[in-house]
Amino acid sequence: MTFxxxxxxxxxxxxxxVVSPGVPLNRHPIAEHARNAGVSVIGDIELFALARPSLPPHKVVGITGTNGKSTTTALIxxxxxxxxxxxxxGGNIGLPILGRDPLPGGGVYVLELSSYQIDLTFSLDCDVAVLTNITPDHLDRYEGFAGYAASKERLFAMQSAGSVAVIATDDDQTKRIASFLRHSREGGNPYSQGLEVMDSRLRGNDGVVAVLSTDITGQSxxxxxxxxxxxxxxACAIATCKALGLTDDQIEQGLATYPGLPHRMERIAEKDGVLYVNDSKATNATATAPALAAYPKIHWILGGVPKTDDLDDCAPFYDHVVAGYTIGQAGPMFADILRTAGKLVTESGTLEQAIADAAAAAKPGEVVMLSPACASFDQFSDYEARGEAFRTLVGTL
Incomplete structure (x- = not known):
């Protein structure tokens, strides 16, 4: 075979x-080669968009954002x-959407979309487009934070009349985008002309559902x-499913039975009144902080290959930490940080020992959580292997 x-x-x-989303178009020579030939550079999501007219009648939900898009996609x-x-x-989660059989009429394709995938897409007209949040990320691929945010914003630029935009307005960039969508429609800009919009209280007619996480009730x-x-x-999932015509009872049933994604605050087991949670996907302090915020009394297993020399993002939630159990390369450093903050710490060294130490100390109603705030490569092949080891070890208790 010749390539x-x-x-x-x-x-x-x-x-x-057609290129993989992982190809950095800002520096890969294929971009200039295609440009010189007057040929577009696209990805698999654009191929799906071009194939839509041949599919049975359906709807498409596209979800983007810096954090939370996988969970929001899976939840919807x-x-x-x-x-x-x-x-x-499909999209940036699970199997590629082009590798799946088409849905029957009335089906809904739910696509997680990274900024890289959006960059390679030009005609994906989402019936509902969702933006979870925007914080600095992937800046090596863009001209600063503004360029990265503009990539996310393009998902809404591809929408046509009658579409719905769901935006979680919890940060400055998402607030700006929601405001721009509304004002541009009022000014007749085709960017959002004709969008059918709701906000979290189902008000307005400008096509934007602006949701705030603080509006959520029933999370318990x-x-x-x-x-x-x-x-x-x-909040994003509720607004999206309402836009798709689901009832409150249907949405509540889905929220209550959602099992979560593996290695993302995954509830593994409850033993002797102690809950064991696998958050191995949290490979930096920023990702771990929300997990610490979720439960009031946590026996925290942390450590691995550190990405920073601090845990500053986690510090606001130290009052939720009953004790820390450090492992791996970062173990001694993280132990010093937690002791300085007045927390009890055991330098367990390995995940197996940390689970044994935490299980021995935890009381009914408390949580033993693996949320490492580190990469895994000192002791495991990846975060998934680390999470699977946690699951197996908890199963042996």
Missing amino acids: ADPLEIDLAGYDSV HHILETAGVPSLM RWPALQGPHNAQNA
Whole structure:
């Protein structure tokens, strides 16, 4: 088998070059090569968008944001399935959407979309487009934070009349985008002309559902959706499912039965009144902080390969930490930080020992949580292997 080098092919006559979202278009030579030939560079989501007219009647929900988009995507998909609505989940989560069989008529495709995927998409007209939040990320691919935010914003620019925009307005960038959508429609800008919009109280007619996580009630009834970050995810999912026509009872049933994603505040087991939670996906302090906020009494297992030399983002929630159990390369450093903050610490060294130490100390009503605030590569192949080890070890208690 012979593979051609796309950089040496004469692209004249081609419609497009299809690349992986991981290809950095800001510095990869394929971008200039395609531009010189007048050929667009697209991704698999654009191929799906182009194929939509040939599919049975359906709707598309697109979810983007810096954090929470995987949980929000999976939650919307679960609510729809629980309500009996045919649904497929894809994009930046699970199997590629082009690798799935088409849905029957009336189905809903629920797509998690990274900024990289949006950059390669030009005609995805989402019936509901969702933005969870925007914080600095992937800045090596963009001209600063503004360029990154503009990439997320393009999801709404592709929407047509009658579409709904759901935006969690908990940060400055999302507030700006929601405001711009509304004002641009009032001014006749085609960017949002004709959007059918609701806000969290179903007011207005400008096409934007602006939701705030502080508006959420009932979170205590949804076991897998604890913590302020999951309040935001739930707020977006509720607004989206209402826009799709689901009833409050259907939405509540989905929220209450949502099992959560593996390694993301995953409830593993409850033993002798102690809950064990796997948050192995939290590979930095910023990701761990919401997990610490979710429960009032935590035996915290942390450590691994550190990405920073501090735990500053976690500090506001130290009052939720009953004790810390450090592992891996960062163990001694994190132990010093927690002791300086007045917390009890055991330098367990390994995950197996940390679970044994925490299980021996935890009382009924408390939580033993793996939320490492570190990469895993000193002791595990990846965060998934670390989480699976936690699950197995808890099962042996």
